[in-house]
Amino acid sequence: MAIRHLGAARKIPVASADGTELHVEVRGPESGPTVVLSHCWATSLASWGPVVRLLDGNLRVVLYDQRGHGRTPVPLTPAGYGPEKLADDLCAVLEATVPVGERAVVAGHSMGGMTIMAAGDREVFRDRAAAVVLTNTGCTQLAGRSTAFPVPAAAVRSAASALTLRAPLPLGPRNRLTAQALKFIAMSPGADPRMVRLCARMVHACDPVARGRWGDMITRLDLDATVRAISAPTVVLVGTADRMTPPWHARHVASLVRDCTEVVEVPGAGHMGPLEFPDVLADRIGKLAADHLGAVLSE
Numbered sequence: 026m027a028i029r030h031l032g033a034a035r036k037i038p039v040a041s042a043d044g045t046e047l048h049v050e051v052r053g054p055e056s057g058p059t060v061v062l063s064h065c066w067a068t069s070l071a072s073w074g075p076v077v078r079l080l081d082g083n084l085r086v087v088l089y090d091q092r093g094h095g096r097t098p099v100p101l102t103p104a105g106y107g108p109e110k111l112a113d114d115l116c117a118v119l120e121a122t123v124p125v126g127e128r129a130v131v132a133g134h135s136m137g138g139m140t141i142m143a144a145g146d147r148e149v150f151r152d153r154a155a156a157v158v159l160t161n162t163g164c165t166q167l168a169g170r171s172t173a174f175p176v177p178a179a180a181v182r183s184a185a186s187a188l189t190l191r192a193p194l195p196l197g198p199r200n201r202l203t204a205q206a207l208k209f210i211a212m213s214p215g216a217d218p219r220m221v222r223l224c225a226r227m228v229h230a231c232d233p234v235a236r237g238r239w240g241d242m243i244t245r246l247d248l249d250a251t252v253r254a255i256s257a258p259t260v261v262l263v264g265t266a267d268r269m270t271p272p273w274h275a276r277h278v279a280s281l282v283r284d285c286t287e288v289v290e291v292p293g294a295g296h297m298g299p300l301e302f303p304d305v306l307a308d309r310i311g312k313l314a315a316d317h318l319g320a321v322l323s324e
Contacts, residue, residue, distance in 0.1 A: 039089070039121040042113040043105070048096035049089040049118055052077065058320035059122065059129040060310055061087045063115060063137030065161075065297075066243065067236045068227040069095030072134065075220070076299045079307035081322040084314055087122045087129070089114070091136065093235025106238045108248060111136070112144035119153040128155035130313045131257075132306070134299050135270065136239065138162025139246060142278070146254035156313040157255060157282075160262040160298040160306060163274030164248035164281070173210045173268040190240030199229045213266045213295035220300035252281040258317065260287045260309050264294025264301060 034050035041047055050070065060080065062073045070088040077086055090097040092105065092114055100106055115131075123129045131154045133141040138159040144150040163170070168190065189210075204225045208214075212221055228236075259282045263275035272290055279285040289309070294301045314320035 037121055039117050041092070041110070041117045043110070045092050045098065045100070045105070045114070047089050047092070047114055047118065049087065049122065051085065051087050051122060053085040054083065057083060057085045058314045058318040059085045059087060059127070060314060061118060061122065061129045061131045063089070063131070063133040063140045064091060064094070065135030065137055066239055067094070067231040068224070069230070071095070071223070072227060072297070073299050075303035076306045076310070079303055081311050081320070083320060083322060084311070087118065089118050091140070093232055093239060099232045099235045103238065106242055108139065108143035108242065108246065111140040112147055115140050115144045116147050116149040119149055123153045128153055128318065130156045130158065130310055130318065132158035132160070132310055133162065134160050135162050135296065136243065139164065139243070139248065142248045142252045142255065145251040151256070154257045155317040157257050157259040158262070158306065158310055158313065159259060159278060161264065161267055161270050161296050162278070163270045164252050164278055165246060167246055167270070168244045170271055170273055171269055172271055190244050191237055199225055210268060211296045213264065213293055213301060215293060216295060216297070216301055220297070224297055224300055249281060252278060253283070256283045258284045258286045258313070260289065260313065261285060262289040262291065262298060262305065262309070264291045264296065264298065266293055267296045269296040
């Protein structure tokens with residue numbers, strides 16, 4: 026599903042601290058209020074497409090593929106993975122796309138939110154982030170709190186979640202069965218079938234080694250310290266039916282950031298916020314851009 030709103034993409038060359046060439050796209054005006062969007066595990070920047078279509082045309086929108094996802098290369102060694110690498114990449118994108126002296130609204134979904142939280146104590150992030158949106162994400166106890174596997178024993182649920190996240194295995198053919206399994210884990214029963222198909226295409230396209238290594242990182246993640254360093258006004262969102270990062274995570278993150286302005290629990294929604302409640306996300310991002318970047322939004 027192509028992203029057509031805000032015009033054609035302009036590709037910006039961005040190299041991270043270790044030399045990784047990141048695929049970065051900019052849409053909208055050449056200058057002006059900027060929004061930076063960071064996507065989730067096992068997808069690509071296309072996952073933000075439904076939100077981008079709803080954003081105001083006066084906003085300048087920056088999207089990028091996380092390393093090992095989409096059109097950003099797969100790290101060749103284990104050293105290329107880790108929360109510090111995610112933070113490096115985000116800071117490189119901010120430096121390349123947000124001019125010195127200007128700031129942006131920075132939004133992250135799932136691993137994209139973890140990316141923002143990992144960068145919470147970085148000077149570049151503090152200087153460039155005017156406000157933050159964190160949706161369907163968590164900073165600790167990711168496998169332990171997951172309800173993706175509906176079994177009564179917490180230890181079994183945690184082990185099954187960790188095994189699924191870490192498995193560097195091909196997912197097999199994309200068919201109705203695998204799509205339904207993915208929908209059960211990641212999306213709500215009422216999710217739009219078109220969004221379920223988009224999600225399945227992105228997950229099946231993700232390199233299995235990168236998916237497994239990033240999944241392993243997620244099982245061991247503990248970002249409480251860097252989350253506490255986030256001082257920008259922050260909105261936290263979650264679906265009440267999110268099995269991968271249940272509402273406990275949103276409340277925990279909200280308790281750690283210094284200025285949580287709102288916690289939004291979207292009734293009946295699952296883990297894929299940008300695909301399931303893009304209108305809510307576009308609304309919050311637009312309001313933060315108006316309040317903290319001086320964006321003049323169209324009527």
